[in-house]
Amino acid sequence: xxxxxxxxxxxxxxxxxxxxxxxxxxxxxxxxxxxxxxxxxxxxxxxxxxxxxxxxxxxxxxxxxxxxxxxxxxxxxxxxxxxxxxxxxxxxxxxxxxxxxxxxxxxxxxxxxxxxxxxxxxxxxxxxxxxxxxxxxxxxxxxxxxxxxxxxxxxxxxxxxxxxxxxxxxxxxxxxxxxxxxxxxxxxxxxxxxxxxxxxxxxxxxxxxxxxxxxxxxxxxxxxxxxxxxxxxxxxxxxxxxxxxxxxxxxxxxxxxxxxxxxxxxxxxxxxxxxxxxxxxxxxxxxxxxxx
Amino acid sequence: xxxxxxxxxxxxxxxxxxxxxxxxxxxxxxxxxxxxxxxxxxxxxxxxxxxxxxxxxxxxxxxxxxxxxxxxxxxxxxxxxxxxxxxxxxxxxxxxxxxxxxxxxxxxxxxxxxxxxxxxxxxxxxxxxxxxxxxxxxxxxxxxxxxxxxxxxxxxxxxxxxxxxxxxxxxxxxxxxxxxxxxxxxxxxxxxxxxxxxxxxxxxxxxxxxxxxxxxxxxxxxxxxxxxxxxxxxxxxxxxxxx
Numbered sequence: 117x118x119x120x121x122x123x124x125x126x127x128x129x130x131x132x133x134x135x136x137x138x139x140x141x142x143x144x145x146x147x148x149x150x151x152x153x154x155x156x157x158x159x160x161x162x163x164x165x166x167x168x169x170x171x172x173x174x175x176x177x178x179x180x181x182x183x184x185x186x187x188x189x190x191x192x193x194x195x196x197x198x199x200x201x202x203x204x205x206x207x208x209x210x211x212x213x214x215x216x217x218x219x220x221x222x223x224x225x226x227x228x229x230x231x232x233x234x235x236x237x238x239x240x241x242x243x244x245x246x247x248x249x250x251x252x253x254x255x256x257x258x259x260x261x262x263x264x265x266x267x268x269x270x271x272x273x274x275x276x277x278x279x280x281x282x283x284x285x286x287x288x289x290x291x292x293x294x295x296x297x298x299x300x301x302x303x304x305x306x307x308x309x310x311x312x313x314x315x316x317x318x319x320x321x322x323x324x325x326x327x328x329x330x331x332x333x334x335x336x337x338x339x340x341x342x343x344x345x346x347x348x349x350x351x352x353x354x355x356x357x358x359x360x361x362x363x364x365x366x367x368x369x370x371x372x373x374x375x376x377x378x379x380x381x382x383x384x385x386x387x388x389x390x391x392x393x394x395x396x397x398x399x400x401x402x403x404x405x406x407x408x
Numbered sequence: 409x410x411x412x413x414x415x416x417x418x419x420x421x422x423x424x425x426x427x428x429x430x431x432x433x434x435x436x437x438x439x440x441x442x443x444x445x446x447x448x449x450x451x452x453x454x455x456x457x458x459x460x461x462x463x464x465x466x467x468x469x470x471x472x473x474x475x476x477x478x479x480x481x482x483x484x485x486x487x488x489x490x491x492x493x494x495x496x497x498x499x500x501x502x503x504x505x506x507x508x509x510x511x512x513x514x515x516x517x518x519x520x521x522x523x524x525x526x527x528x529x530x531x532x533x534x535x536x537x538x539x540x541x542x543x544x545x546x547x548x549x550x551x552x553x554x555x556x557x558x559x560x561x562x563x564x565x566x567x568x569x570x571x572x573x574x575x576x577x578x579x580x581x582x583x584x585x586x587x588x589x590x591x592x593x594x595x596x597x598x599x600x601x602x603x604x605x606x607x608x609x610x611x612x613x614x615x616x617x618x619x620x621x622x623x624x625x626x627x628x629x630x631x632x633x634x635x636x637x638x639x640x641x642x643x644x645x646x647x648x649x650x651x
Contacts (some may be wrong), residue, residue, distance in 0.1 A: 125565055166534065166544055189530070191547045191564045194523075198499070198534020199544075207500055207616070210529035222620065229421045229525050232432040233625050237618040244531075270543060274559060274570045291650055315650050327584060340528065341583075349647065359421070371629060372643060378635065387630040388646060392637030404644035 117141065117217065118180065122173060122196060123188035124164075126150055127287075130252035132186055132245050135215075137255060143180065144259070145173055151259040153252065158259045165269040166195040172266055174203055186215075189244040197244045208242040213249050230340050230363030248287065248344040248367065282333040284318055291317030292347045292368075294338055295331070296361075297324050298354020298375060298394065302331040307395060308353055310402045320345065322361050339364040353394045357382025374398070409461035409553065412513060413452040413485060414506060414520035414532075416442040417469045417476045421525065430623045441476040444521025444581065446483075446588035451551065451581050452519045453484035453589075459553055462486045464513055468505050469494045474604055481599035482591035488602075493609040497527050498617075503535035505609050510540060515576060517558070522547045522580040533580040543577040549585045 117140035123129035126148035136142055137154035144155040151158055159176070161169065173196065177185060185200065187193045189211055201208040214224035220237050225246070227234045286292060293312045295305065305319070312319050319336065326337035338345055340363040350368035354375060355361060362385050365371060373386040374394045383389045390397050419437040427433055441449075452463045465480045465488040467473040477488040491505055510518065523530035530546075537544035549568070550561035553575070561570045563582050591599070634642065 166537075170538075191522075191562065194530035195534045195537075195544055195546050198503075198531040198536075199538040200534075201500060201531060202503065202535045202538035207498075208529075208531055210499075210527060210531060225527075226625070227527060227622070228419070228424055228432060228434075229528075231421055231424050231624060232622050234622050235620040237620055238616060240616075244529075270573070272572045274572050276570075277568045279567055315647060317650075341523075349650065366625060370646070372646070378633075383633055384631065385627060385629055387632065388639070388643055389631070389633040390637065390639045390643065391633060391635045397637055397640060400640045401644055401647075404640055405647060 117184070118143070118182045119184040119186055120145065120173065120176060120180070120182040121155070121186045121188075122146065122169070122193065123190070124192045125188055125190050127252070128188035128190065128245070128247050131248065131250050132188060134252045135250035136186070137253075140183070143176070143182070145169075145176065145264065149261065151261060152254045152257070153259075154255045154257050155259040157262055159262045159264040161264040161266050164266050165271045166192060166199060167271065168266040168269045170196050170199040170203065172264060173200060177204065183241070185242045187242070187244045189246050194244060197242060201242055204242070206241045207238070208244065209236070209238060209240045210244045211246045212243050213246045215243065226340070226363055230359045246344070248346065279333075279335060282336055286318050286320045286336060286338070287343050287345055289318035289320075289345065289347050291315045291349045291351070292320050292338075292345055293317050293351045293353065294320040294322070294355060295325055295353050296322040296355030298356070299325070299331070300354075302329070304395070305331060308398055311351070311398050314402050314405045315349070315351075317347075317349075317351075322355050322358070352382055352386070353398065355382055356380045357385055409455065409459045409516045410514045411452045411455055411461060411463045412510060412515045412518045413448050413463055413465050413480070414518065415445045415449065415465050415467045415476055415480055416521065416524050417467060417473050418442045418524060418526050426624050432622050432624065439472050439475070441479055442521060442524050442526075444524065444583060445476075447581050447583055447585055448519045448521045449480050449483050449485060450586045450588040451548075452517075454586065455517065455519075455551065455553065456484070461516075464488065464515075466491065466506060466509055468502055471606075477604050478596075478599045478602075481602050482595045483589055487605075489605045489607060491607050491609050493611050495613050497529070498613060499529055499531040499535055501611055501613060503532055503539055505611055506532075507536055507539045509607075510536070517553075517576065518542070518578040520578070520580050522582050530580075533578055537578045540578070543573040543575075545571060545573055545577060546580040547582045548579050549582050551579060551585075
């Protein structure tokens with residue numbers, strides 16, 4: 117079996133290569149030098165767009181007769197997956213987080229906004245892969261680096277602006293203290309920071325906190341449309357636990373919830389929960405942690 | 409400027425219930441306009457208000473889609489087509505049906521939501537752009553038209569990228585682009601009386617996707633809940649390993 121992987125995000129790319137390493141022969145098309153994760157050939161491009169990247173991928177696919185194409189589900193990746201699906205007239209299975217091909221291809225993905233997991237058997241050739249499919253691991257094998265020259269694009273970039281990021285990458289954190297609407301205001305963040313510090317953790321938040329109220333920067337958003345995190349401990353403060361949020365924390369080892377509403381759905385999806393006012397509970401918890 | 413907005417109707421996912429085997433009961437669920445489709449409608453209507461022209465809505469759905477089209481009319485969409493025959497999420501089929509209709513309607517811009525809230529596939533914009541050979545810009549948070557050009561700021565993973573493209577173009581929008589308007593009663597009443605063009609398509613779905621299971625994600629959480637603010641000692645003990 118041979119596959120071609122496309123990604124414009126080095127972290128996602130490493131995860132996908134590691135997931136398929138030793139399961140099939142891997143070639144990669146990307147804009148980063150990811151050479152020690154187990155791919156055979158790494159075709160590296162600079163400054164590509166949906167049109168010229170798709171064109172190059174189609175040439176590679178036709179030339180090397182890959183069995184499967186895996187595309188990381190980034191904004192550019194999804195554009196390209198749609199274009200390839202049309203041009204190659206092959207269906208694309210979106211957002212997979214599991215792939216097996218023992219006898220037939222069986223994939224898993226979330227559906228209904230995370231309410232269900234669809235396990236499907238298909239003969240599809242193109243897949244978009246959700247972030248976090250596997251833990252990236254370096255291997256001894258070194259990949260061949262091939263310089264990929266792209267044709268001219270019909271698009272032009274006028275400007276790029278780095279997103280306002282608040283420091284560390286929450287997908288790599290071991291402990292996350294995450295805040296929801298229940299925190300009440302941006303000013304109250306400082307009341308929970310002692311807990312973040314005591315646990316050497318990272319702060320994160322739900323969609324409303326990061327996108328609607330902007331109490332935290334957008335890269336701190338956990339959920340289906342945000343980051344999917346996998347800490348040892350995820351401490352949810354004043355988060356009700358909407359299904360879209362829960363889809364982002366399924367890989368957390370232990371979930372601890374503090375919320376004053378005992379009917380909040382988060383209590384159905386946590387390991388330990390305290391029903392109580394977070395502004396009373398958190399300082400007490402910090403005291404305990406410091407005194408032990 | 410002639411704008412087409414593609415509108416999707418989805419089941420109301422908050423109403424989903426599970427049976428005793430933890431499987432989703434998907435029948436007879438209420439339908440509603442997908443969240444991002446409302447942002448797409450708002451985008452199209454705002455562009456019309458700024459640059460003039462006409463907005464045509466298209467829904468590939470079922471006979472129940474009239475409620476979503478009336479909502480779109482109330483928000484400012486001028487004309488609407490419902491193409492009946494939608495059976496399930498199959499982006500290639502949806503793209504074929506929609507592109508056939510789009511080819512019949514004069515357009516400078518096609519607007520749709522970036523990812524629908526049921527599958528999160530996000531494939532439709534690319535499929536349509538390829539099928540219609542149109543310029544593609546996705547996950548837009550800002551759109552400015554300047555003559556034959558459109559400048560679009562797109563939200564990528566780590567940066568915001570502003571790109572220039574020629575019209576006609578197909579643009580998918582992010583939820584952050586706007587706050588969809590809530591039409592007043594007068595507009596809702598007027599929308600109810602407006603004509604909706606209803607067409608049929610006899611598109612054939614292949615049975616090439618065998619669903620082995622459709623269950624709620626497994627929940628192996630311990631669910632040890634302490635009430636009345638108790639449990640601080642226990643939680644502190646569990647967190648001790650962190651230090």
